[in-house]
Amino acid sequence: MSGSNGTDDSHHEHDDARTENVGSSPESAREDEGASAPTERFEAVDPHRQVVEPKASDVPEPKASDVPEPKASDVPEPQVEAGAQPQANEPKTEAVAEPHTSGEARTEHENADQGRTDTADGPPTENVHPSEAPTAVIPVVASANRAPGDGPSAATDGLHRSPGEQSQGQAHPPQGDQPTRQMQAGPPPQGPPPVTPPPTGGPGGTGDGDEPGKSGSNLPRRTIALVVGGVVALLAVLYVADLAMSSGKVPRGVTVAGVEIGGMSLDAAEAELTEQLTPRLDTPVDVTAGDTQGQIVPSEAGIGIDWPATLDNVGSQPLNPFTRLASFFGSDEVGVVSTRDEVALAAAVEKAAAAAAHEPREGNIVFEEGTPVPVTPQPGQRLDVAVAGDVFAERWPFGDVSLPVESVDVTVTREGLDRALAEVAVPAVAQDLVVRGLDGAVGVLPRDAVGAVLSFVPDGSGGLEPQYDTEAAIGILAPQLAPSETEPKDARIVLDGGRPTIVPSETGEMVDWPVTLEKLPDLLKEEGDRSIDAVYEKAEPELTTEGAEKLGIKEVVAEYTTGGFEYASGVNIRLAAQEINGAIVEPGETFSFNDYTGPRGAAQGYIESGIIEAGRPGKAVGGGISQLATTLYNATYFAGMEDVEHTEHSYYISRYPAAREATIYDGAIDLKFRNPFDTGVLIQTIGTSSDITVRIWGTKTVDVQSITGNRTNYTSPNTITLPAGSSCIPSSGAQGFTVTDTRIVTDARTGAQISNTTRTVRYDPVPVVKCVSPEPEPRDEPEPSGGGDAAASGDAEADAPASAPAPAPQAPAEEPAPGGAEEE
Numbered sequence: 001m002s003g004s005n006g007t008d009d010s011h012h013e014h015d016d017a018r019t020e021n022v023g024s025s026p027e028s029a030r031e032d033e034g035a036s037a038p039t040e041r042f043e044a045v046d047p048h049r050q051v052v053e054p055k056a057s058d059v060p061e062p063k064a065s066d067v068p069e070p071k072a073s074d075v076p077e078p079q080v081e082a083g084a085q086p087q088a089n090e091p092k093t094e095a096v097a098e099p100h101t102s103g104e105a106r107t108e109h110e111n112a113d114q115g116r117t118d119t120a121d122g123p124p125t126e127n128v129h130p131s132e133a134p135t136a137v138i139p140v141v142a143s144a145n146r147a148p149g150d151g152p153s154a155a156t157d158g159l160h161r162s163p164g165e166q167s168q169g170q171a172h173p174p175q176g177d178q179p180t181r182q183m184q185a186g187p188p189p190q191g192p193p194p195v196t197p198p199p200t201g202g203p204g205g206t207g208d209g210d211e212p213g214k215s216g217s218n219l220p221r222r223t224i225a226l227v228v229g230g231v232v233a234l235l236a237v238l239y240v241a242d243l244a245m246s247s248g249k250v251p252r253g254v255t256v257a258g259v260e261i262g263g264m265s266l267d268a269a270e271a272e273l274t275e276q277l278t279p280r281l282d283t284p285v286d287v288t289a290g291d292t293q294g295q296i297v298p299s300e301a302g303i304g305i306d307w308p309a310t311l312d313n314v315g316s317q318p319l320n321p322f323t324r325l326a327s328f329f330g331s332d333e334v335g336v337v338s339t340r341d342e343v344a345l346a347a348a349v350e351k352a353a354a355a356a357a358h359e360p361r362e363g364n365i366v367f368e369e370g371t372p373v374p375v376t377p378q379p380g381q382r383l384d385v386a387v388a389g390d391v392f393a394e395r396w397p398f399g400d401v402s403l404p405v406e407s408v409d410v411t412v413t414r415e416g417l418d419r420a421l422a423e424v425a426v427p428a429v430a431q432d433l434v435v436r437g438l439d440g441a442v443g444v445l446p447r448d449a450v451g452a453v454l455s456f457v458p459d460g461s462g463g464l465e466p467q468y469d470t471e472a473a474i475g476i477l478a479p480q481l482a483p484s485e486t487e488p489k490d491a492r493i494v495l496d497g498g499r500p501t502i503v504p505s506e507t508g509e510m511v512d513w514p515v516t517l518e519k520l521p522d523l524l525k526e527e528g529d530r531s532i533d534a535v536y537e538k539a540e541p542e543l544t545t546e547g548a549e550k551l552g553i554k555e556v557v558a559e560y561t562t563g564g565f566e567y568a569s570g571v572n573i574r575l576a577a578q579e580i581n582g583a584i585v586e587p588g589e590t591f592s593f594n595d596y597t598g599p600r601g602a603a604q605g606y607i608e609s610g611i612i613e614a615g616r617p618g619k620a621v622g623g624g625i626s627q628l629a630t631t632l633y634n635a636t637y638f639a640g641m642e643d644v645e646h647t648e649h650s651y652y653i654s655r656y657p658a659a660r661e662a663t664i665y666d667g668a669i670d671l672k673f674r675n676p677f678d679t680g681v682l683i684q685t686i687g688t689s690s691d692i693t694v695r696i697w698g699t700k701t702v703d704v705q706s707i708t709g710n711r712t713n714y715t716s717p718n719t720i721t722l723p724a725g726s727s728c729i730p731s732s733g734a735q736g737f738t739v740t741d742t743r744i745v746t747d748a749r750t751g752a753q754i755s756n757t758t759r760t761v762r763y764d765p766v767p768v769v770k771c772v773s774p775e776p777e778p779r780d781e782p783e784p785s786g787g788g789d790a791a792a793s794g795d796a797e798a799d800a801p802a803s804a805p806a807p808a809p810q811a812p813a814e815e816p817a818p819g820g821a822e823e824e
Contacts, residue, residue, distance in 0.1 A: 249263055257335065258333075260331070270311060281298045285297070287352055288403065289355075290405040294352050301348035302341025310337045345392070356405060358381060361378040362412045363412030364456055365425045381405045412458050415462065424464075433520075435531075437484040443476075485536075487539070505543060509539060516534050553679070555697065558639035559693060561692065563691030582682065582683070594667065599666060608620060625664055633660070633673075649763075651736065679698055684696075701749070703748050705743070706744075708741050712738050719770065720767045728769065730769050731766060740761070
C-alpha cells in the first residue's frame with residue numbers, strides 16, 4: 001500500500017495506525033492514542049489504481065445517511081504471515097505509506113511475497129482539497145504469530161483517522177503549511193465505523209492494567225519468573241553441595257567450652273577436645289561468690305568429663321537452610337557434660353560457701369575516744385550449696401565461675417542511722433555527767449566514757465533504739481562516791497573464853513544507784529547543766545544480830561583430832577584451817593571445802609608436801625591438806641551433818657580411820673556436807689605442830705555411832721622400778737583390802753534411831769617402789785627412813801623426807817585410782 005502523508009518525501013515508519021474494532025466506541029479509539037504499538041499490516045491498494053487529488057470544491061459534504069453500515073463480510077480476514085514473529089518493544093510496519101510531492105498516490109507493497117492482495121473496491125476518490133477529503137478507513141490484518149496482549153487486537157477491521165489524528169501519530173510531523181496527503185483504501189467511507197476497545201497488554205501497555213502509553217515500565221512476568229527461578233536453582237545447587245561436603249563432620253560454628261571444632265570430623269573433634277579440656281580439670285578455677293573470691297580445682301571437687309555425652313551434644317548437620325546460612329556468621333556453644341562426685345563436690349562448695357557467707361552488718365553507732373561514729377549498714381549473703389554445685393559443674397570449663405548468692409537484708413536504714421546519730425549519740429557526748437554525794441564527794445561520768453554506757457540496737461522499723469547500761473554507769477561512778485558510804489557489817493559469833501559470843505551487826509548507808517540514775521537517758525540529752533544529787537538508803541547486813549541469836553550456836557556438838565603429819569604438811573594444814581575457822585553453816589546450807597578456802601598455791605603461802613600420784617607416793621605444793629579434810633569429815637560425821645560429797649584415798653593410810661576418811665585436791669576433789677537441822681553450826685579449827693582439831697558448835701539434837709567392819713578381799717601390791725633420783729620415793733608396799741563403815745544416828749533426847757547407813761570402801765594395794773641407780777648398788781641397802789610399820793601401812797608422809805622434791809601433780813579422777821593425784 002502506498003500513501004501520501006504530506007508534500008515532502010520523508011518516510012514515516014511509525015505512522016499512528018490505530019486499530020478500531022467494529023462496534024467499538026470512539027472513546028475507546030481515543031484511549032489508545034499515543035501508544036507505541038507496532039504498526040499493523042495495512043491492506044494494500046491496487047498499485048494500478050491512480051489516486052487523484054480531489055479539490056476542495058469537488059468534494060461533497062458527507063452525510064451520515066450516505067455512510068453505509070459496515071458488514072462483517074466486508075472486513076477482510078487477517079492473514080498469517082509464514083515465519084513472522086513479533087518482538088517485544090520493537091514494532092514493525094508491514095506497509096509504510098510514503099508521501100509523494102507530485103500529488104500521485106504512491107504505494108509500496110511491502111509484503112508482496114506473501115501473495116496478499118487488497119480487495120477494496122469502490123469508485124476512485126475525486127479531486128478534493130485534502131482538508132475536505134473524507135477520512136480513509138484502512139483495514140488492518142494482525143500477525144498470526146502475535147502473542148495475546150502483544151499489540152492491538154487482530155479483530156480490528158480498519159483505522160479511521162482524521163487529519164488531526166494523523167498529525168498526532170506521525171513520527172515526523174508535516175513541515176510548515178504543506179498539506180497532508182490522504183491515503184485511501186477502497187471507496188470513501190460513509191461514516192465512522194464502530195471501534196472495538198483496545199486489548200490489555202501488548203507493547204503499548206503493561207499487560208497488567210498499567211497506565212497506557214508507558215511502554216516498558218515493568219519487566220514482563222515471564223522475565224521475572226525466569227530470574228527468580230534461576231536464583232532459586234543456584235541456591236539449591238549450593239545448598240546440596242554444602243550439605244554433601246559437610247556430611248559426617250561437626251556442624252559449622254560449633255564450640256565446646258570455647259574450643260572451636262566446627263567442620264572437623266568427629267574423631268578429630270574428640271582428639272582436639274581431649275587435648276584442650278583435660279588439663280583444665282587440674283587447673284584452679286576462679287570462683288566468685290558475691291563479694292568474695294576463691295578457687296576450686298575441678299578434679300579435687302570430684303568433677304570429670306563425660307566424653308560420649310559431650311560429643312552427642314555436638315549434634316549432626318542441620319537440614320534447615322537458614323540454620324546452615326547462619327552458621328557462616330556465628331558460633332554455637334554446646335558446653336561440656338560433666339561427671340560429678342556429689343560428696344566431693346558438696347565438700348568443695350561448702351568450703352567456698354563458708355568463706356562467702358557473712359551475716360548482715362546492721363547500721364550502728366560506736367564511740368571512738370568519745371566521738372560517735374556511724375557504722376554503715378551492709379547486707380549479708382549466703383550461698384545455696386546445692387545450686388552452687390550445679391552451677392560449678394556446668395561452668396567450670398570456662399575458667400571463671402560466678403556462684404549465685406542470696407542477699408540477707410538489713411533492717412536499719414541510712415535515714416534511721418542518721419536520726420539516732422543526730423538526736424541521741426551526738427548530744428550524749430556533749431558534756432560530762434556529775435553526781436554529787438555526801439560530805440562533798442563527787443562522781444563524774446566523763447563524756448569520753450559515754451560509749452561504755454550508751455549503745456544502740458535496731459528498733460525493727462528501720463531506726464536505732466538507744467540502750468543505757470546502768471550497771472556500767474554505776475561501775476564508773478560508785479568508786480568515786482564510796483568514801484561517802486557506810487558498809488553494813490554482819491553479826492559475828494566469836495569464841496571468847498571458850499564460849500560462843502555474838503558480835504552485833506551494823507547497818508550501813510549506801511547510794512541507791514538505780515534510783516539515782518533512774519533518769520539517765522534524759523540526763524544524757526540535757527543541753528545545760530548535767531548535775532544530780534545521789535540518793536542514799538539504809539543497807540542492812542546479811543546476818544543481823546537477831547539472826548545470829550536464832551542460829552542456836554551455843555555448844556560443841558562434835559569434834560575430831562588427827563596427828564602424825566610431818567612439818568611441810570603441818571604448814572599447809574594450819575593455813576587451810578585458818579581459812580575455815582569461824583565458818584557458819586546456816587540451816588539447810590551446803591558447805592564446800594574448796595569453795596571456802598579458794599586456791600591453795602604458792603601465792604597463798606602453801607608449800608610442797610606429800611601427795612599420792614599415779615597410785616604411789618609423790619609431792620606437790622599444798623600437799624598434806626587431806627589430813628584437814630579427814631579431820632573435818634569426821635567432825636561433821638559425828639555432828640550428824642548430811643554427807644553430800646567426799647572421796648577416800650586410793651590406798652589406805654594408817655593414821656586415818658578405815659572407810660571414814662577423805663582426800664582433797666584443789667579444783668578436782670572436794671568435800672561437801674549439808675546442815676540438815678533448824679539451827680546453825682559453826683566450825684572451829686585448832687592447829688598445833690603435831691595435830692589438828694575441828695570442833696562443830698551448834699545445838700546438839702542427835703547422837704552418832706560408827707561401826708567399822710572387818711577387812712576382806714586382800715590384794716597384793718605390784719612392783720614398780722623407777723630411775724633413782726629426787727622424783728623416786730621408794731616404798732615397800734602394802735596389801736589392798738575392802739572394808740565397811742556403818743553410821744547410826746539417833747535422837748539425843750529420846751534415843752530413837754533416825755538413820756542407819758553403811759558405806760563400803762575398797763583400797764588399792766600400795767605398790768612396791770624400787771629406785772634403781774645406773775651404778776651398782778651395795779647388797780645390804782639400808783632400810784628407808786620411816787620403814788617398818790609406817791612402810792607397811794602405806795603412810796607416804798612417813799616414807800618420804802620433807803626435803804624431797806615431787807613431780808608436778810596430775811588432775812585426778814573424782815574416785816582416785818592409780819594414775820590420779822590426791823592430797824594426803
